[in-house]
Amino acid sequence: MPPWQFPPCSQLLCWRLKHGRWPRTIFDVWMPASSNMSCKFQALLARRMRRPDMNRIELFTAALLFITHLAAQLGEAADADVLDRYHRAAATADWDFYFDLLSEDAVFLGTDVSERWPKAVFREYADGRSS
Numbered sequence: 001m002p003p004w005q006f007p008p009c010s011q012l013l014c015w016r017l018k019h020g021r022w023p024r025t026i027f028d029v030w031m032p033a034s035s036n037m038s039c040k041f042q043a044l045l046a047r048r049m050r051r052p053d054m055n056r057i058e059l060f061t062a063a064l065l066f067i068t069h070l071a072a073q074l075g076e077a078a079d080a081d082v083l084d085r086y087h088r089a090a091a092t093a094d095w096d097f098y099f100d101l102l103s104e105d106a107v108f109l110g111t112d113v114s115e116r117w118p119k120a121v122f123r124e125y126a127d128g129r130s131s
Helices: 009-019 026-030 036-050 052-091 095-100 119-130
Strands: 107-109 116-118
Touching (some): 116 119
Antiparallel strands (some): 107 116
16 A cells, blocks of 8 residues: 555554554554564654654644744735725725825826826826816
8 A cells, every 4th residue: 555545444443453452653554564664664753752852843843834824824814905995995986095005105007008107196186086
């Protein structure tokens, strides 16, 4: 059985009946104890269990990756929230709120390729059109 597949329940049950106990590691089921690979894995696991600092390093690494992933998701959610508020303000013609969401050096891109509006110029244009 390839090592990336978990053994079926029937194989685990047969192993339990044959040995009188549940396997300590999944490698007990994958490879018979007489195989050379099994001995290498058992030696590796024994060394690993004697080094508890490795467990802490792996736990720290996993936590760091999880926190980084979570922070990226929170950043995307914040960006989506700003974009939703921006569209809502444009739909209701709430120009004060609309322009407050833009930074001071914002440039509004028009429908034409050459159309670029700095925030101050676009605000004057929008105020003139809404009155």
